[in-house]
Amino acid sequence: MKIEDVVAAEFVKRPNRFQGYVKLNGEEIKVAVPNTGRCKEILVEGTKVILRKGKNPKRITPYDLIAAYKGEKLINIDSQAPNKVVYEALLNKKILELKEYTIIEREKTYGESRFDFRLSNEDGEVYFLEVKGVTLEENGYCKFPDAPTERGARHLLELVSAKEEGFGAGVMFLIQMDGMKEFSPYDERDPKFGEALRKASRKGVDIFAYQCKVCENELTLSNKVDIKL
Known part of the structure; x- marks a missing residue:
């Protein structure tokens, strides 16, 4: 499965199951988290994460947080x-x-x-x-x-x-x-x-x-x- 329009960012926090905050190009932005699981051992502050840009320009959150590095291992967390x-x-x-x-x-x-x-x-x-x-x-x-x-x-x-x-x-x-x-x-x-x-x-x-x-x-x-x- 190919994944288009991806970009790396730095994870900051996840205030609830559906949203997170990352640093992208020096700016802190809100992103969607397409996984309702806890993912606490993956989404740790400072972790390198992978974002996918949404196709709908009217979205409140322009990116989905779809993967994160745990050490050197890349884990996809997109529930879809x-x-x-x-x-x-x-x-x-x-x-x-x-x-x-x-x-x-x-x-x-x-x-x-x-x-x-x-x-x-x-x-x-x-x-x-x-x-x-x-x-x-x-x-x-x-x-x-x-x-x-x-x-x-x-x-x-x-x-x-x-x-x-x-x-x-x-x-x-x-x-x-x-x-x-x-x-x-x-x-x-x-x-x-x-x-x-x-x-x-x-x-x-x-x-x-x-x-x-x-x-x-x-x-x-x-x-x-x-x-x-």
């Missing part, structure tokens, strides 16, 4: 990026476990949930796929979620229901960085999500974890990461 990356990967058959599905539909409802993808093939097989972006890591070990998510646990249980009704079902944890060793649920932050994920695995729901190659102007799916439930 994972679906785009996975969509591109599905089109290009880069997710080998799902390459048999040739029809890709986005934002499809099942039960009380709207899943990111509904995949199908000429044989009439249907597969529901939910995507979760992962930005939290420590020493190469990444976890999800970084904040409690009732919606995330509900999605997992709906995937279980889909599986029990004969559909294919899976959840993709798209890690928005590279160099990772292992993925696991963050039980300390949200034990209910961890419980739901392990239940989904026991019931036959596929659990995927893929990391990304991250550049300031590009984000693409790379290779699988080991999963520890």
Whole structure:
């Protein structure tokens, strides 16, 4: 996924989930933060961040804060990026476990949930796929979620229901960085999500974890990461 109109800045502060302040060309400006997670270990004062210029000239905040350096590692934090990356990967058959599905539909409802993808093939097989972006890591070990998510646990249980009704079902944890060793649920932050994920695995729901190659102007799916439930 190519990212256009990017520029580097220095992070100053984040007064709420949706807004932040950065220094750009010596001036402090307000920017949008397209991630409702905490990101406290990433968005630290003085950190080099990457901004993407918005296409709407009437926006109150002209830039989105889409990535930040944690040491030498660049982490993409744009919550809209994972679906785009996975969509591109599905089109290009880069997710080998799902390459048999040739029809890709986005934002499809099942039960009380709207899943990111509904995949199908000429044989009439249907597969529901939910995507979760992962930005939290420590020493190469990444976890999800970084904040409690009732919606995330509900999605997992709906995937279980889909599986029990004969559909294919899976959840993709798209890690928005590279160099990772292992993925696991963050039980300390949200034990209910961890419980739901392990239940989904026991019931036959596929659990995927893929990391990304991250550049300031590009984000693409790379290779699988080991999963520890």
